[in-house]
Amino acid sequence: MENFVFQNRTKIIFGRDSDSEVGAEVKAYADKVLLHYGSSRIKDSGLFSRVSESLKAAGVSFVELGGVEPNPRLSLVKEGITMCRENGIEFILAVGGGSVIDSAKAIAIGVPYEGDVWDFYDGKAAPQKALDVATILTIPAAGSEASPASVITNTDGDLKRGAASELLRPVFSILNPELTFSLPPYQTACGAADILVHVFERYFTNTTNVELTDRLCEAVMKTVIENVTVCLSDPLNYNARAEVMWAGTVAHNDLVGTGRAQDWGSHQIEHEISGIYDVAHGAGLAAVVPAWMKTVYKTNIARFVQFASRVWNVEINFQDQEKTALEGIKRTEQFFSSIGLPVTLGEMDIDDKRLEEMADKCTDGGKGCAGNFVKIDKNGVLEILKTAL
Amino acid sequence: MENFVFQNRTKIIFGRDSDSEVGAEVKAYADKVLLHYGSSRIKDSGLFSRVSESLKAAGVSFVELGGVEPNPRLSLVKEGITMCRENGIEFILAVGGGSVIDSAKAIAIGVPYEGDVWDFYDGKAAPQKALDVATILTIPAAGSEASPASVITNTDGDLKRGAASELLRPVFSILNPELTFSLPPYQTACGAADILVHVFERYFTNTTNVELTDRLCEAVMKTVIENVTVCLSDPLNYNARAEVMWAGTVAHNDLVGTGRAQDWGSHQIEHEISGIYDVAHGAGLAAVVPAWMKTVYKTNIARFVQFASRVWNVEINFQDQEKTALEGIKRTEQFFSSIGLPVTLGEMDIDDKRLEEMADKCTDGGKGCAGNFVKIDKNGVLEILKTAL
Numbered sequence: 001m002e003n004f005v006f007q008n009r010t011k012i013i014f015g016r017d018s019d020s021e022v023g024a025e026v027k028a029y030a031d032k033v034l035l036h037y038g039s040s041r042i043k044d045s046g047l048f049s050r051v052s053e054s055l056k057a058a059g060v061s062f063v064e065l066g067g068v069e070p071n072p073r074l075s076l077v078k079e080g081i082t083m084c085r086e087n088g089i090e091f092i093l094a095v096g097g098g099s100v101i102d103s104a105k106a107i108a109i110g111v112p113y114e115g116d117v118w119d120f121y122d123g124k125a126a127p128q129k130a131l132d133v134a135t136i137l138t139i140p141a142a143g144s145e146a147s148p149a150s151v152i153t154n155t156d157g158d159l160k161r162g163a164a165s166e167l168l169r170p171v172f173s174i175l176n177p178e179l180t181f182s183l184p185p186y187q188t189a190c191g192a193a194d195i196l197v198h199v200f201e202r203y204f205t206n207t208t209n210v211e212l213t214d215r216l217c218e219a220v221m222k223t224v225i226e227n228v229t230v231c232l233s234d235p236l237n238y239n240a241r242a243e244v245m246w247a248g249t250v251a252h253n254d255l256v257g258t259g260r261a262q263d264w265g266s267h268q269i270e271h272e273i274s275g276i277y278d279v280a281h282g283a284g285l286a287a288v289v290p291a292w293m294k295t296v297y298k299t300n301i302a303r304f305v306q307f308a309s310r311v312w313n314v315e316i317n318f319q320d321q322e323k324t325a326l327e328g329i330k331r332t333e334q335f336f337s338s339i340g341l342p343v344t345l346g347e348m349d350i351d352d353k354r355l356e357e358m359a360d361k362c363t364d365g366g367k368g369c370a371g372n373f374v375k376i377d378k379n380g381v382l383e384i385l386k387t388a389l
Numbered sequence: 390m391e392n393f394v395f396q397n398r399t400k401i402i403f404g405r406d407s408d409s410e411v412g413a414e415v416k417a418y419a420d421k422v423l424l425h426y427g428s429s430r431i432k433d434s435g436l437f438s439r440v441s442e443s444l445k446a447a448g449v450s451f452v453e454l455g456g457v458e459p460n461p462r463l464s465l466v467k468e469g470i471t472m473c474r475e476n477g478i479e480f481i482l483a484v485g486g487g488s489v490i491d492s493a494k495a496i497a498i499g500v501p502y503e504g505d506v507w508d509f510y511d512g513k514a515a516p517q518k519a520l521d522v523a524t525i526l527t528i529p530a531a532g533s534e535a536s537p538a539s540v541i542t543n544t545d546g547d548l549k550r551g552a553a554s555e556l557l558r559p560v561f562s563i564l565n566p567e568l569t570f571s572l573p574p575y576q577t578a579c580g581a582a583d584i585l586v587h588v589f590e591r592y593f594t595n596t597t598n599v600e601l602t603d604r605l606c607e608a609v610m611k612t613v614i615e616n617v618t619v620c621l622s623d624p625l626n627y628n629a630r631a632e633v634m635w636a637g638t639v640a641h642n643d644l645v646g647t648g649r650a651q652d653w654g655s656h657q658i659e660h661e662i663s664g665i666y667d668v669a670h671g672a673g674l675a676a677v678v679p680a681w682m683k684t685v686y687k688t689n690i691a692r693f694v695q696f697a698s699r700v701w702n703v704e705i706n707f708q709d710q711e712k713t714a715l716e717g718i719k720r721t722e723q724f725f726s727s728i729g730l731p732v733t734l735g736e737m738d739i740d741d742k743r744l745e746e747m748a749d750k751c752t753d754g755g756k757g758c759a760g761n762f763v764k765i766d767k768n769g770v771l772e773i774l775k776t777a778l
Binding site: 004 | 390391392393394395396397398399402403404406407542561564594597598601604605607608609611612615616627628631632635636640644647648731
């Protein structure tokens, strides 16, 4: 086990009707907020009016900024920064999924920063100050509701990049599984893939003696696998929605990665795909991960056997453990497919034209590597992308 | 799943040599602290001098108060309160196990309170203010390093009672598994029992649809069971010590109990035992829990079958599931015995003379009940204590 520091300040308010508490919770921090959201879905569903009433009842006024798109754009972030500055706003309430929350976090670090907020995403600067962010989560997926990370897309150059800072953990996040009842099946599935891969990125490690966190990872994975299937066949099943929603937070609040080297290669590669093609992140991951697994499994067959056995309940073939490892990879791919996700780039209409460009951007022009479980150079990334075709 | 609120502010600094960071961490909060500890063991081991050097190097002065005993006494808490007031101290660094930390927490809520600090423990008042507490943990057991709870013994009346408040979560806790190398086997085993029972108290619930937290609980239990055995046979095994130490925190930082009704009956009963007889809490639990299980398992056989199967790897007897449940209870008892703990009161030289008194105190003179999985009245408590004889 490696040394680590773990702290997560985010207050989770979980359960039925929990969004009705938003006004009182915000009031402890601010009298005026930026209410940030995505599509009109939250207005159609009545959530927007419930939130605004709760804020008003608590004496909190707000300025609103909607329009966050999946793979949230830098341009809207800059609009939000200006809006906060002009209105003297020091608290952002994000109502939506990971894209809305990540956009809110970008605004939060952009407001007190004199330079270009993109500096935080291309590694030129580290956040020193941030506005407080809180969230009402509507899509279990990104884990941003309790994570220190934000991922933003700069359409100048099709770049999708992340920033991270403890300052970016929301001060509170409201998780009401009822808000996910109306999620379309494809978004439910994409979210589950994102949650699972957040655990994969931590699970596939060469650090030894990480038994507790292995088992915590397995707990999250098994729960998501079992329950997302229920969510798809029975979208109004509160308990299945609740299991997936809480699993999505635990997957990415940093607990299950404590004491272990982590990978993040699949995320790096997928960011190049959704940076260019604007596909759903979870769908891109479902295509990349099986290809990544097939490329790397031989470097640590024991870990893939454990994955197959403990997560997918594959009977171990003691005479030929590689077969067990491969069966686990096959089950992963079949599972993604079974919940309606593409498991090839072709299924998302992505051809081989820009693979080289993606491999190049993913490895900093061939100078760097993707991942850590296996450090994958530009040629390796290209191979994975070709396998994923 | 039930609605819940989860937040845990404690910063965990985990790993080899992590105690060397204490000075810098404390300095962010205070220039002068109360250094609270138990026996001279931390002086003999060199820990005390390392801590004092780290504090001095960071420019932090301290007043020391040692002498915390297992089942920490109200009298010493009062001494600490006076000491803090006289020296204008507003930060307490607890170096030790759960008893030292709980004593520090009691001082922390006592200092700003005008009344008798025992008011918080007998339910007459709730803490409104507290000094900050930080810890260097030397015994994985109580989970107090990241919990909101403190348990204190008032020798007037042999009362052992708890107080809880979010104010009592330490601001940081340093967990260096190396500090546990020198723990005697009996203390190692008592600690493991305490950790396991913290999970049992959450695991044995009638709340349905708690799959994620069930699996998180099982992850902690399996890790402790496997690794404490290694710690006993190979006390200098860093990784096994690390697994148990981190499991001890996760067991009791409130995550694994989210969304579920909890029991705490075994703890309530055990507090009456160690309140009178001054036995180690973990040993008392090892005697109470099997008796508790035998008394209650029929009310939810399915849950005991899951426990037997998933935690103890018992093959399920599908024709007679009660046998499986009973096998799980037997394995629990055998496990406690195998690590050197008493599994009867007799083994701790406790006879039947004060059983009635304990049952009476545990149920508020027969007016209340112990536990929640099954609400156990005074006669029920007496039955459990007799079963434990």
